[in-house]
Amino acid sequence: MKSVLYITANPKREEESNSLRVGRHLIETIQALHEDSKIEEIHVYQQTVPLIDGTFLKARDQLASGKDFHELLPDEQDIVRKVHRQTDQFIAADVYVFAYPLWNFGVPPMLKAYVDTIKIARKTFRYTPDGPIGLLSGKTAILIQSSGDVYSHGPLHEYEHGSCYLKSVLSFIGIDKIETVYMEGMDKDVEQRDIKRRQAFEQVDRIANNLSFQLYPCGADTAE
Template sequence: MKQILMIEVSPRGKDSASRAVADTLAARLTALHSSAKLVRRDLAAEHLPHLDEITLPAISTKNPAEAERLKDAARQSDKLTDELLESDLLVIATPMWNFGIPSALKAWIDLVVRPGRTFQYSDGGVLGLAKGKKAILVLASGGVFTEGPWRSWDFVEPYIRQILGFIGIVDVQTVRAEGMNIPLLAANAVRKANNAVLELAL
């Protein structure tokens, strides 16, 4: 393994459950793959731009002349996409907000899910170009979404798995810190998630 890319999203710093579990995972990955480069990208600090009328054509055009004219607008997307494609393992550590992902993570996804770079259309449909990579999701939520009445309200894990599969990443494991807003569960949520990290196949 040459490179590990860890995407962290929560703006809560040391109070973030997803970041706490990501730290545990980073320590284990570093111990197991000491020669691998660990890239930790903090989306809460970077404030990536959302797609606009300039960035969208810059990262999707098939016209070489237009691509050259808009290359400055595509520069950040190029960097993030290269970073993803150069990584063997992708870690996404994110909280659930209003049953979905934070907009900062959606901005990153929109900048790296690119035709001709991470996927391409073919006669048989869509071909993911980021194959051969693995991913680990570190998800934190106020409620419990792996079982019970709120399970169908989880639009985080299904969406991330779907979009990663779209670009060819299908080997995905998940660790959850659940019940962060439920007093009886919150006290042990991070500890249980950290224990789950130790059980991951790495």
């Protein structure tokens, strides 16, 4: 059995969101084609995502210096458990699907908070004398990103800190198979919105059909 973790980051209802509609279509298609897959969902605007705060940072530094977990204060233990619960759930999955909009050139804030719980030293990466090494090799990530304008190329490319940011983090922790589905210019050309959404549906259909848990190489986008 392969495990798929579906992470959504939009407070809108699913039918009101381009990225969530395409994400749901992908998940339902994976379920239909790969019946033995286990699918879990994280809705970062519907459930509590622990924040990396001063208490966590203090606890992290104490643990890094050799202090035992049970020597931490109760509130320090609590936040470490909450963060690591998210980390462990992420580590257990084989395939990750992120569905989110591009807001103010970046990912939604609650998605950033979630990403902070999966980039954890000694769990998803480790430091070595030759530099950091990711620990999650052999896994696949699919990014579904919608935006009002076009950012993946052209004059606004330098402001694209959504998929670029996620690719950087995911590659850093060892995920070497990443594919991105872009729906761009969704507000710029309303007449083309349905066409672009349909193209995204077709693209995720191909992804689901090709999903042998050995997808495209990192950075090989097939957006239309």
